[in-house]
Amino acid sequence: MTLLATGPYLTLIEADGVRHEKLRPVRLFPLTDPQHWVALVDENGREAVCIEDLSTLDASQRTLLDAALARRDFVPVIRRVIAIKRATEGHDWHVETDRGQTVFRIETDESIQSLGGTRLVIIDKAGTRYLIPDVASLDRESRRKLERYY
Amino acid sequence: MRIRRTSEGIRARKNPCPVQSSRGDSPRQTAFSQKSFSQIDFGLFRRSVSLLTLPSDLRDPAQTLLQHAESRLVPGERITARLSTDLNWSLHFHAGLIVLTNQRLLHVEEGAFHDWRLQNLDELLLEEMGPTAALHLMQGEKAVWHWRLTAGHLREVEAFIGRFKEQRGLTAEGGDLGEDDDEELFSPEAVAEPKFAGKPLLRLMGFSRPWLGLMLLGLALTVASTGASLLGPWLTMSLVDDVLIPLQSATHEINVQKVYQFAGGLLGAALLTWMLQWATTYVVARLAECVTSRMRRATYEHLQTLSLGYFSKKRTGDLISRIGNDTDDISLFISVNFIDFACDVLTIVFTAAVMFSINPVLALAALGPLPIVAWLVQWVRVRLRGGFAAASRAWSALNSVLTDTIPGVRVVKAFAQEQREIERFRQHDQQIFDTNDRVNRTWSFFEPTISFLTEFGLLVVWSVGAWAVAHEQTTVGVLTGFVLYVTKFYSRLDAMSRFVASAQRAAASAHRVFAILDVKPDMPSNKDTRKIGRLRGEIEFKDVRFRHGTRQIIRGLDLKIAPGEMIGLVGPSGAGKTTLINLVCRFFDVSEGSILVDGNDLREIDVIDYRRNLGLVLQEPYLFFGTIADNIAYGKPGATRAEIIAAARAARAHEFILKLADGYDSMVGERGQQLSGGERQRISIARALLVDPAILILDEATSSVDTETEREIQAALDHLVKGRTTIAIAHRLGTLRKADRLVVLENGVISETGTHDSLMKHSGTYARLHAAMVEVNHA
Numbered sequence: 024m025t026l027l028a029t030g031p032y033l034t035l036i037e038a039d040g041v042r043h044e045k046l047r048p049v050r051l052f053p054l055t056d057p058q059h060w061v062a063l064v065d066e067n068g069r070e071a072v073c074i075e076d077l078s079t080l081d082a083s084q085r086t087l088l089d090a091a092l093a094r095r096d097f098v099p100v101i102r103r104v105i106a107i108k109r110a111t112e113g114h115d116w117h118v119e120t121d122r123g124q125t126v127f128r129i130e131t132d133e134s135i136q137s138l139g140g141t142r143l144v145i146i147d148k149a150g151t152r153y154l155i156p157d158v159a160s161l162d163r164e165s166r167r168k169l170e171r172y173y
Numbered sequence: 174m175r176i177r178r179t180s181e182g183i184r185a186r187k188n189p190c191p192v193q194s195s196r197g198d199s200p201r202q203t204a205f206s207q208k209s210f211s212q213i214d215f216g217l218f219r220r221s222v223s224l225l226t227l228p229s230d231l232r233d234p235a236q237t238l239l240q241h242a243e244s245r246l247v248p249g250e251r252i253t254a255r256l257s258t259d260l261n262w263s264l265h266f267h268a269g270l271i272v273l274t275n276q277r278l279l280h281v282e283e284g285a286f287h288d289w290r291l292q293n294l295d296e297l298l299l300e301e302m303g304p305t306a307a308l309h310l311m312q313g314e315k316a317v318w319h320w321r322l323t324a325g326h327l328r329e330v331e332a333f334i335g336r337f338k339e340q341r342g343l344t345a346e347g348g349d350l351g352e353d354d355d356e357e358l359f360s361p362e363a364v365a366e367p368k369f370a371g372k373p374l375l376r377l378m379g380f381s382r383p384w385l386g387l388m389l390l391g392l393a394l395t396v397a398s399t400g401a402s403l404l405g406p407w408l409t410m411s412l413v414d415d416v417l418i419p420l421q422s423a424t425h426e427i428n429v430q431k432v433y434q435f436a437g438g439l440l441g442a443a444l445l446t447w448m449l450q451w452a453t454t455y456v457v458a459r460l461a462e463c464v465t466s467r468m469r470r471a472t473y474e475h476l477q478t479l480s481l482g483y484f485s486k487k488r489t490g491d492l493i494s495r496i497g498n499d500t501d502d503i504s505l506f507i508s509v510n511f512i513d514f515a516c517d518v519l520t521i522v523f524t525a526a527v528m529f530s531i532n533p534v535l536a537l538a539a540l541g542p543l544p545i546v547a548w549l550v551q552w553v554r555v556r557l558r559g560g561f562a563a564a565s566r567a568w569s570a571l572n573s574v575l576t577d578t579i580p581g582v583r584v585v586k587a588f589a590q591e592q593r594e595i596e597r598f599r600q601h602d603q604q605i606f607d608t609n610d611r612v613n614r615t616w617s618f619f620e621p622t623i624s625f626l627t628e629f630g631l632l633v634v635w636s637v638g639a640w641a642v643a644h645e646q647t648t649v650g651v652l653t654g655f656v657l658y659v660t661k662f663y664s665r666l667d668a669m670s671r672f673v674a675s676a677q678r679a680a681a682s683a684h685r686v687f688a689i690l691d692v693k694p695d696m697p698s699n700k701d702t703r704k705i706g707r708l709r710g711e712i713e714f715k716d717v718r719f720r721h722g723t724r725q726i727i728r729g730l731d732l733k734i735a736p737g738e739m740i741g742l743v744g745p746s747g748a749g750k751t752t753l754i755n756l757v758c759r760f761f762d763v764s765e766g767s768i769l770v771d772g773n774d775l776r777e778i779d780v781i782d783y784r785r786n787l788g789l790v791l792q793e794p795y796l797f798f799g800t801i802a803d804n805i806a807y808g809k810p811g812a813t814r815a816e817i818i819a820a821a822r823a824a825r826a827h828e829f830i831l832k833l834a835d836g837y838d839s840m841v842g843e844r845g846q847q848l849s850g851g852e853r854q855r856i857s858i859a860r861a862l863l864v865d866p867a868i869l870i871l872d873e874a875t876s877s878v879d880t881e882t883e884r885e886i887q888a889a890l891d892h893l894v895k896g897r898t899t900i901a902i903a904h905r906l907g908t909l910r911k912a913d914r915l916v917v918l919e920n921g922v923i924s925e926t927g928t929h930d931s932l933m934k935h936s937g938t939y940a941r942l943h944a945a946m947v948e949v950n951h952a
């Protein structure tokens with residue numbers, strides 16, 4: 024099995040020579056297990072291959088896949104909650120993430136989802152996911168602000 | 174008119190059966206005297222203590238009749254079954270008892286007795302007539318006796334007829350029925366025995382037993398803090414008499430030292446009270462939280478043990494309201510009001526004691542209005558009790574409207590019925606308003622009345638006190654202390670009145686919660702059930718009958734399914750296909766006959782253990798709130814991600830899951846991602862496949878996917894049904910191509926079985942269903 028990068032896409036050549044063009048990687052468990060289970064899916068959503076453990080790939084293939092994933096990945100990890108303000112509909116969050124500071128709006132309390140334990144996912148109005156991997160590891164001030172909403 | 178009806182009743186009673194036997198062996202009729210009945214009554218009381226607590230008119234007449242029947246047995250004769258009848262021939266309520274022995278059939282009713290030898294009898298015929306039924310005793314073609322009873326007894330009747338048949342066959346061969354079997358037949362009567370629930374508030378005490386230590390601590394703290402709060406007035410008394418009065422009359426020097434002492438003492442008393450009250454409040458609030466949390470859990474755990482039959486009768490909103498609101502009321506009662514109450518009682522007793530010890534005359538005057546208050550409390554209590562129960566019920570009704578219309582909001586909107594739903598809500602809300610308003614009216618009168626009585630008590634104390642001071646029988650200081658005590662006393666009475674309200678509310682709530690806890694699981698779980706582990710998957714139906722209430726749904730079904738066989742179950746809507754599957758899953762027990770799996774009667778094996786062998790895809794797939802992965806792994810929480818993905822692939826769910834933003838981590842269920850009907854179905858198929866069931870049950874599992882997807886799922890299923898017994902229901906007959914056998918169910922009975930081809934040749938119901946389907950498809 025060989026992976027090639029063709030423009031924005033990936034191409035897969037299987038051992039028996041079958042080519043799959045225009046593939047993009049999709050994580051099956053983007054929130055609970057991002058490091059495993061990546062499927063390569065074609066334009067029509069058909070799965071060409073599913074890789075359970077990325078570390079089984081050799082280094083060059085891995086880099087290729089990681090790059091393709093990184094291009095699509097956008098789940099900012101919240102490091103600090105600066106302020107949460109009630110808005111007319113829902114509330115506005117001002118946070119500091121691993122990708123810098125941002126402000127987003129969430130619409131209902133249901134947009135804050137707990138994924139078992141202290142892992143939180145926050146889905147904003149636009150559908151962007153923000154992750155708090157461990158609420159307990161946030162600073163005291165942030166936790167206090169968060170407490171009122173979740 | 175009334176007299177005539179009564180006389181008819183009497184006539185009917187004396188001659189309950191219009192059938193005259195023309196043969197020689199007409200039933201021997203014997204009247205027995207009233208005296209013998211009362212003797213039996215005494216015997217009954219001695220035997221069964223619990224019956225003593227019943228009012229005499231509620232006593233089960235069947236017991237009395239049974240005693241009589243027993244007295245009629247000849248040596249060597251043994252009762253093998255009995256059946257209570259509750260109507261006479263003219264359909265008036267009248268208790269009777271039919272007893273089957275190893276030799277005879279006996280009939281007992283008040284004032285009459287008949288019997289027939291078994292070998293002379295042929296059959297017991299049941300005739301169902303909606304709310305009532307008749308049982309005909311047949312001798313050849315001829316009916317020798319008739320009984321009438323209400324349809325509620327049908328299950329027992331059917332069981333009795335079964336026993337009759339067995340016993341008759343055995344008697345012909347000279348044998349008996351085993352004795353052990355008796356118990357089972359009698360069980361419906363055992364269940365019907367009324368249960369007397371204790372007073373709800375006393376039962377609450379039972380719930381707090383694990384926290385006895387906490388309770389005692391709370392009590393000790395209450396006593397201490399109440400005692401501390403009484404120090405203030407005591408000190409005031411001395412302050413006035415020893416410092417202020419002498420000061421005013423200026424006969425002594427100003428004793429600054431003493432002023433400081435008293436002020437310090439007062440401050441200390443206040444601080445002590447403050448700290449003790451703080452501790453008390455927390456300890457008691459914690460106790461309340463413990464008790465109600467235990468109650469909520471116990472109620473929910475109990476709910477989970479109840480069968481499907483219970484839930485189909487219950488409104489979701491009502492259950493939610495009982496577990497949520499009602500336990501909350503109880504918590505409030507224990508934490509706030511109960512402790513207050515204890516404080517109040519203590520304060521009242523302490524103050525009364527203190528007052529009497531200081532000056533009995535003044536004390537007596539101060540407590541004058543007390544009897545009025547006591548009467549008032551009683552009066553309010555009675556009026557509030559009904560009011561709070563009504564309020565709780567009204568809340569339940571409101572919750573029911575919400576749980577009904579919010580999930581059904583699409584239907585509401587589609588039919589433009591918003592206004593009507595608003596009106597429905599308004600009506601229920603009005604009901605809450607009205608009941609609360611009624612309570613408030615009682616209430617608003619009560620509180621000011623207590624206040625008034627307080628003022629009145631004070632007035633009495635002032636006037637009696639003034640008189641006493643004037644006659645030098647007491648001092649100004651004592652009077653001041655008294656006024657403080659009386660104020661405390663009556664303010665406590667006032668608080669106690671609030672307790673009356675909340676106690677009534679809590680009692681009403683506790684009653685509603687206990688009502689759930691007192692429901693006996695209606696599927697009596699056999700104590701000595703066996704664990705069976707992994708099944709091979711053989712299922713055998715033996716003359717299975719089942720009724721929902723009085724309606725017979727399955728009427729005598731015989732079928733044997735070999736391990737690994739795939740059965741396609743078809744038939745018109747309402748034929749009883751889903752019901753049959755409910756029986757296989759043991760959501761309900763058969764009314765008659767039996768279902769055997771691997772040769773074990775379903776009723777004799779452990780339900781939980783058995784259901785681990787089942788994979789079920791329901792007609793209406795249900796997803797819980799959680800991720801897709803969690804939903805697929807519902808039946809096997811420890812499943813690995815690889816297993817979950819494999820199951821999803823097999824159910825053809827994998828690819829649509831990939832299209833969701835969060836893949837397998839997407840939230841679905843009530844407030845999660847909206848999935849289409851077909852997508853939900855595929856997830857529930859994956860869920861069933863993941864548990865690797867020995868028996869796979871598909872109830873219209875592919876009804877909401879397009880034919881293309883269905884073919885794909887079918888292909889996957891074809892592969893998966895291998896090695897497991899499968900029962901598949903489908904209206905699209907093509908889905909069942911791969912079935913080893915097709916079973917056509919019609920009106921609760923099997924009308925045809927065979928392969929697709931043989932059934933087409935037979936040109937029966939199946940061929941007709943098939944033709945209709947082809948026609949629709951071509952139209």
Ligand SMILES: Nc1ncnc2c1ncn2[C@@H]1O[C@H](COP(=O)(O)OP(=O)(O)OP(=O)(O)O)[C@@H](O)[C@H]1O
Binds near residue numbers: 748751
């Ligand atoms: N809980 C219940 N109480 C009373 N009657 C019921 C109950 N459940 C089902 N029934 C009745 O039993 C009959 C058989 O119902 P069942 O659901 O088994 O039909 P079905 O063959 O599965 O029909 P369909 O193909 O429409 O799903 C129906 O007439 C139904 O009204």
Ligand SMILES: [Mg+2]
Binds near residue numbers: 750751752792872
């Ligand atoms: Mg059905």
